[in-house]
Amino acid sequence: MKKTAKLYRMHTSEHICPYGLRSKDLLERNGFEVEDHKLTSREKTDEFKKKYNVKTTPQTFIDDNQIGGYDDLRDYFGMDQAGQTGTTYTPVLAIFAVAFLMSLATSFAYMPGVNLINIVELFVAYSMTILAIQKLRDLYTFSNSFITYDLLAMRHIRYAYIYPFAEAFAGIGMLASISGFIVGPVSLFIGTVGAISVFKAVYIDKRELKCACVGGDSNVPLGFVSLTENLFMIGAGAWMLYSAL
Template sequence: MATNHVDTPQQARTKSSSKTAVLYRMSMPDHLCPYGLKSKSLLKREGYEVEDHLLETRAQTDDYKREHHVETTPQTYIQGERIGGYSDLKKYFGYKVREEGDTSYTPVIAIFSATALMALALVFSLYDGFSVVTWAKWFLAISMVVLAIQKLQDVEGFVNGFLGYDLLARRYVPYGYAYPFAELYTGVGMMALIGSQSWAIWMVAPVGIAIGAVGAASVIKAVYFDKRELTCACVGGGSTVPLGFISLSENLAMLGMGFGMLGAFVAG
């Protein structure tokens, strides 16, 4: 149920029972608070009946915050206790809440899971039988393209992170701006040339070898020699992915793909 009446904290304590929660959230014509909806959904999933108080105007929201001595909405009360906002509610139920500055591998897990499936779909669609080698080539090429797109969404943010460890970019800043385009060019070129014996391989593979070699050397120096704890710019600006194995793998993959394509061309 929903009501516009704003109770006092004492009234909220009286109404709250073991499986009933009192929720105050903004629901205005021009702004429906997403955290309020998330709080309501979480409470229902945890088996609570929600007494849902809607704050439908800015004045009503400001009055509630002033009278209840809180700075934000939504606010949840359970058993007479003010739990707080959505993050506080998640903590109350034992869910892990990511704090500012926490590192996370979620972005790379999402990217590589999706690109692995895309590569699998392409192999089954374009070839008569499944080959792990062919799948790996498509997987690496598609991953390079997707990682380049991540960087191109915020080139300035990417460069800010990249300058923290890349050896060439720290000596020549424009290289940092060129890197996402070079990675995109290499990934698209490799996708176009998988299984090909075209001379165009010589236009693509050396670029992958060059940026892969510099990148691998930079990561190895920063992480394994200098022992620096940095975030990886591999998935773009604002990344919380730790610099290390993931970024090194990205660069080694470009290096390996480049040499592999040249080797196949020469052997063919």
């Protein structure tokens, strides 16, 4: 006999509850036939909450037992909490991975043969540009995080607003093959200041901070990956200056 579950979820012309859809999917993936009760108005939703004395929807019932919302349903199936919790390097690793694949794709499409130097240059340029985009999404939030550890931004807060534009300029400049005498010093400067700041905060002061490298609202811990980003910029700046000689 197939297992059945009753699901009550909000589904109106103005709002479709994502957790209701997730609950339905989770039940079906666990072999349940779902009696899907859609609460098609705010009034019906409020009536349901009042009847069952609950504050939120969706609500799942299995064998006439009230399981609860989406998190409760995950717990019922012995699953961990949904989404990322705590600090994680996932955002930075995802950016580096995509930037690397983009560099390989660009090299394959537009350059004869396999040129390791070109691939590395493209990888660094793409990485810098994508990381700059993450910061530019919300400059205020980025700056709030950045000024807690960057030595220059602590003294001159406006530098925190300039930094993402400088990083984007360096990355795009590399892609556009702008003279290394113009782009190189920018990359070298922000990379050097950043590397010294991260090293001091993490390895000398032993502070546990979140990195603003992918924006101020991230849970990426300040540490080796953050230092690596700055070393990339130092290396790129030095290489561009050398290549321009």
